[in-house]
Every structure is written in structure tokens, then in C-alpha cells.
Amino acid sequence: MEQLVSTLANAAHAVMDPVSGFIWSYILVYLLIGAGLVFTVMTKFMQFRLLGQMVRVTFARQSGGEGVSAFQAFATSLAARVGTGNLAGVALALWVGGPGAIFWMWITALVGLATAFIESTLAQIYKTNHRDGVFRGGPAFYIERALGQRWLGMLFAVFLILAFGLAFCGAQSNTIAQAMNGAFAIPNWVTGVVLVGLTALIIYGGIKSVARAAEKIVPIMAVAYFLVALYILIINISDVPAMLALIVKSAFGYGPAIGGAAGYSIMLAMENGIKRGLFSNESGMGSAPNAAATANVKHPAAQGLVQSFGVVCDTLIICSCTAVVILLSGVYDTLMSTSPGAAIQGIQLTQDAMGDHLGRFGEIFIALAILFFAFTSILADYAYSAINIEYLFPRHAERAVSIMRALILAMVMIGAVAQLTFVWDFADLAMGLMATTNLIAILLLSPIAVRTLRDYERQRKEGVKEPVFNPKILKHPERVEKGVWD
Template sequence: MEQLIAAINGLLWGKILIYLLLFAGAYFTLRFGFIQIRHFGHMFSVLKNSRQADAAGISSFQALCTSLAARVGTGNLAGVAVALYLGGPGAIFWMWLIAIIGMATAFAESTLAQLYKVKDDDGNYRGGPAYYMELGLGARWMGVLFSLCLLLAFGLVFNAVQANSISAAMQVAFNIPSWGTGLAIVIAAGLIIFGGIRAIARFAELVVPFMALIYLLIALVVVMMNIGELPGIISLIVKSAFGLEQAGGGAVGFAISQAMMNGIKRGLFSNEAGMGSAPNAAATATPYPPHPASQGYVQMLGVFMDTIVICTCTASIILVSGQFEPGSGITGIELTQRALSAEVGGWGNTFIAIAILFFAFTSIVANYMYAENNLIFLEHNHKAGLTLFRICVLAMVMFGAMGELPVVWAMADASMGIMALINLVAILLLSGVAVKLAKDYNRQLDAGKLPTFDLNDYPELKGKVVEGIWDNNAQKPQEPSKS
């Protein structure tokens, strides 16, 4: 069984997905005319007016924080260290590059999620890949398969993995027994997830900016303490990315391939562009400007924040610390802890343990939201089923905190791989719609108008977009909220 799952993961992640994700990123970058570069500043302009919500949707800012809560996990602390150890400093360059092209993929999937969103029985917006597969492609079977894979991976197993990381960190740093950590996580997570989508969004809105800002400030302090080394480190990253640090031709080729593969994988796994996860949060927002593409801009910013900002913080701490030693066997979270402690003293270990607590706990809550979204797609808001699923999620959190089962983790990787494969096929098939929406938004923006989506301009979408969601009177342009 283990060998079969390992073979499936090797095929999916080693042979198919990494190239398909690269292709999708490059394809959407070209189709959108390098939108992530041309309109880089506009992402922040949209964010300025992103705090307003309505009775049906959360705010765009809350949707961004929720998607960041899921993206920013232990991988930002441990995964970057692994990429550095296996691929060398050049892996960071390729991590940056894949994030930049992945921003275009994130724009496409989040724009489509907004367009094809629906309202559940309680009047809340729901949407995501499963919904645009059913409504946009008329392929509910794809949506069902996608949802089942997401429920297994994000709803159950990945939450157990995050709980395991928290438990291990608390035991090492504070000698707290795993059962005690597990119980605390279950109680805290239960209070939030039983509050529903708005409680999750409010939690993410409060915690995510705080944890990201603190981590960024710590990284900046470490870099400023070693500011004289910064030009040399940047040079090292660029040279290593193209094998310029190696002497022989064979060594150059191997070094480049290792840097590329590890940097690209780290970037793809971290920012989740194309995976089909973040669109579940994007669809629940009431966007401003009232156009599906505005949420595409917000979620592009999420990819930038995760990889270009937070992953780079971890890489910077490690590289300026002098603790990075290829071949030493010290990698993962241990390398990050050693690096920070070498710069700021013994409290660096404690800080990393607390950072893991925040990063991993927010991932648990946001992952649950993604899963709830897809359970509602399958069950059409069946209340008893939703309660039972919440209990199962909390049980998996407790299980993860107290032990680990490698086969289960491997199954989750396979499940996420299938999920990503289905989503990439869907957004490539719907790419024409996404491009039309981007052009419509930018045409209005260039004319000095507030971009507003009018379904009457798209007769080919009538019958595919749910009635009442994007009608002219459904979302009238309003002045941005001051809050």
C-alpha cells in the first residue's frame, strides 16, 4: 500500500503537476498580459477599499486573511529551510520566480470563483473550484471528485499535520505533553469553527496581519544587524540559481537542476496558486469594486505576501546567520531555530515555537473553512452532516497532536495532487471567460470608471451564473467603507 501511494505521489508531483503548474502560470501570465507586473500597484489600491462586506459575504480583506491563514503554515518556517538545504541558495531565486508567474494563475481561479459563486440556505456566499466546474463547465462529477479530495486533504489530514507541528514545538520549547496541547487546540478551534464562516473570517482578520507583521519585523531586525552582508547574499542567490558558483560543467548542470526543482516545489506548495484551495475563500467575499476580477487582484496579493515576503523572511534569517551548512544534516525547523537563536539569543527557539503555534493554528481554521465550503457543495447545507464533519475535524486534530501516521500523510499528498490536477484542467478550459473578465475590468478602469460587472454584457453566461448574484440591482456600486 505504501509503495503504491509513493508511486502515485512520485508520478503526480514529480512528473505531471510541477510541469502543469508551471505551464498554467506561464500561460495565464501571457494571456493576461503580465498583469501581475503591469498592475502590481493596483493590488494595493483594491486592498485599500477591501474592508466592506454585506449580509451575504465577508469582506475582501477577510477573504485575503483567510486564504493567507491557510497558505502561511509550518512550511514557511520549515519548508524554506529544506529547499535551501537541498537546492542551495539558488532555490530562493526560483521560489521567487514561480511565485511571480503563479500570481496570474491565482488571479484566474479566484476571478472564476467570484463569477460562479452561489448563496447557501443561510444566505451566505459560497463558491470555489467545485462550483465553477459544475456551473461553468457543466461537469458536476468534476466538482464532486474535487470536493472529496479537498475534504480528505485539507479538512482532515493536513489539519492533523499542523496539530502535530504545534504539539512537537510546544513539547520541545515548554515541555507541554502532547495530549495537553491537543486538547487546547481542539477547544480553541472548536469555538471558532462552530461559529461558522463569519467567525472564521473575523479570527483570520485579527490574527493573520499581526502574526505576519511580527515575523516580518523580526526578519528585518536580523537583516539590519547584518546589512553589510546583504549585497553578497543577494549575489549568492542569483549566482547559485544559474550554477555560477560551481566549477565543472557537470556540477553546474546538477546545481541548477537542484536549485530549480527545490525552489519551484517550495514556491508551489507554499503559495498554492493553481491548487484550487484559495478560491474557496475568494468566492465568499463581497468584492469592491463590484466585479469578479477585483477579487483576483486581492488573491494575487496573497501569493506575493506568502512567498515573496514571508518565505523570503525565513530565507534571509537563515542565510545571514551563518548557520546554513550544506551536508551537515541540519535542516527544516531545526535550521530555522538555530539561525534565529544565533542572531537574537536563546529566545529565538521560543519565538519560533510561538510562530509555529500561530501559523499552524490559523491554517487549521482556514483549512476547515475550505472543507466546509465543499461539504456544502456535496450536501447542500445539510446541518447534521456539517456538525458531524466538524467533530471529525476536531478528532483528527487531536489524533495529529498525539501521533503521526506516515501512510495517512502520503494519502493526503496524493489527494491534494488529484485535486490540483482537476482544478488546473478546469481553469484552463475556462481561461477564455477569465480573460474576458480581466479585459472588461481594465477597460472600465482605463476609462476612469468604477469597474462594475454587468451580466447583460455576457449573454453567453446567462443560465450559467446563478440568478440574482450579479444582477444589476444585486450589487450596486457604493462608496468605499471608511473602516
């Protein structure tokens, strides 16, 4: 069985790698940063002006009624964001692109704050009612309603299902299996069976069940990981200035070469930093808007600000924690000097680095961290996939969701025993296709989100504590579903 999986993985890699490389090297690297800069200017640098407001609305106590609250939507999207990209993905970016990849990951996050606001605000504006009391929405919905192009919305939905329902679930499961094997010598297939059982217990409860689980697990695991990384930073404080200098210099091609022939080329650092940054914070990818749309809020811009803060938590804080753990470890220095061209498993590097700092406790902690990080990501990936499968098959939604659940559980099992390269190749390609589709759509629709932000800020200046949205401020209010904003 394992030999068959290996053969299929190699064949898939030969097909997907050149296509994925072209999309990332010649399209997305420029489209992602370019769109983020455009949105930054259009919103008058909202990521800096409204950072305090982002924190306030994220942690404000608001009830979602029978649906999903603003914080539950935030926790669900953060569950999807905080996963393999934060631990294994950062390690891979460092190894292939060098420390300079971390710099470009930060840049991706900074401009991504504005991108996350635009797409999540649009998702809120064009969300729809659902019989279970939880709103539905996302890129597929605003592409159809605002652009009038259902075919393009369907295309995006297919890309998302391939990425989240299949590739990303496999990637998360793969990382959990590697971590459990490295820390406790648990066979990968055993981890796969346990994950399938735990995942089934929650996803069969629907999107509300996922939101409740995310709300309880995500804050605890994120704070714990941050505190451990902060402790490592403090005990190695004398090495921090040199580490920061290395990151910045490497981003522009200066520094000793590592990673074999890859070295420290600027393009390689940019490509890996942006790719893993996007995989981690998902800004512009079109995934987080699916969670944003479920929130029962009074104004779309409020949830847009909440999702922007999610990028801060994910990339600027948690991904940076992983970079600190690895770059300040003796493991990283040893590998650079002795095995620069070696193939490496992403989570193993993070695990070894944590062990170097904290001994056996570090190895166990990182294994448990990735278990919770990646498991909640699988749950959120299901929620995104279910929303989009319902969009594709509105007349047969229940049957389609049932099939989707079975496919996700199968991919969790396959991912646990598959090669890491195959899973990441598939994830990169699917992510690139859906991100390209979504970025083009939100570039066209961005004036709507900006108009909505101005309305929100106007009401705040007038002293309104919780601004209320009226679709009549839009040029085409008839495209918003009736009853959603009554």
C-alpha cells in the first residue's frame, strides 16, 4: 500500500510542480503583493489606523443569537489559519528560502491585513440566510451576486473544495502524524485512524459544532504557544539582534548560502516567504471570508476588522514565534553547516529546535501544539468545504455535504500516510488557483468594501458605538439578499 502511494505521489509531483511553480513565480507573487498595496492605499492604510479598533471589535462580547457570533467566526477562521503553515510551513520556508523568507512573510502579512478586510467585508455584505440559522457566504457568493458571474463562483468553489476539502486536510493530517511519530513513536496509520474518529465526532454536528469547538480550543492553544516562544526569546535575548539582522539581510540576497544550490537568492526567499505566508494567514486566498460570512453582526466592516486582526495573530505573532524557536536553536546552525542540501521534514525541524531549547518537554509540547493546531484546521477546512459544496448543489445540499464529509475523512487518513512532498504540492497548486480567482474578483469589487468602511467610520465619528449597516449606501443594494440586514 505504501509503495503504491509513493509511486502515485511521484507521478503527481512531476505534473503539479511545474504548473504550481509558474502560478506562484509569475502570477501570485506579484498579484498578491500588488493587490495588498492597492487595498492599503484605498483604505488609507487601515491596518495601521484601525489596529486598536480591530482589537476592540474582536474581543467585544457580542451574542450571535441562534447563529454564529463574531468571535466564533474569528476563532473558526483562526483555526484554519493556525495549522501546518505556522509550524511545518515556516520551517520549510526557512530551509528552502533562508531566513529572508521570514521577512517576506511579514510583508505578506502587513499588506494582507488590508486584503483580509476587503474580502471578509464583501463576504458579509453578500451573505445569505440558511435554514439552520447560520449565514452562508464567501467568494463564490459575492462573485455571483456582485459580479453576476455564477460560473466563476462555481469555479472558485471547486478550487476551494480541492484545496481545503482534500489537499489541506491531508497536509494537516500529515503534519500531525509526523509530530506524533517523532515525539511518541506512534505509527502514522494509528494517528490517521484516531484523527478520522475525532474529526467525525465534530463535523457531523455541522458548522455550529465546528464554531463551538474552535471557540474553546483556539484561544488556549495560541496563548500557550506564544508564551513558550516568548520564554525562549527571553533566555536567548542576546542573540536576537543578530537574528533580526540575518533575516533582513537575507531577504535582499546578503548572507552565507544554505539549502544547497538554492542559497539565498532574493526570488527564492520572496517566493517561499509569500507562499508560506499566504498558506498561513490566507489573506486573498478566499478561505477566511467563508467563516466571516457566518457571523451575525450589525455591520460588515466590523467583521472585516476582526478578520484583519486574525492575520496579526496568525503570521505576525504565531509564525514569528516558530521562526524565533528555529533560528535561535543550535539545531538550525548545525544543519546549516553540516547538511545544507539535505531533504527535510518541516515539522521535524520545528520539533528538533524546540527540543534543543527545552529538552524532552519541548518535543512533547510541539507535538501537542501541532495536534491541536492542525486538528482545528481540519474542522475549519470542513466548514469551508461544506459551505461551498452547498453553493454548488443547492437542490441536493444534504446529500452533497454527506459525500463531502466522507471524502474529508478519507483524505485525513490518506494524508497521515502520504509523502509530505505530494501533500504540499497538491496544496500549493490548489491554493494558487483559488487565490488567483479570488484576488481578481476582489480587485474588481474593492470599491464596495471601501464604501462600506467609510460608512462604518462615519458612524463611529458620529458617536455610534456599534454602527449599523444599511445596504442603501451601495450603488446596487438590490444585489444584497433581502432580509439579511433588516
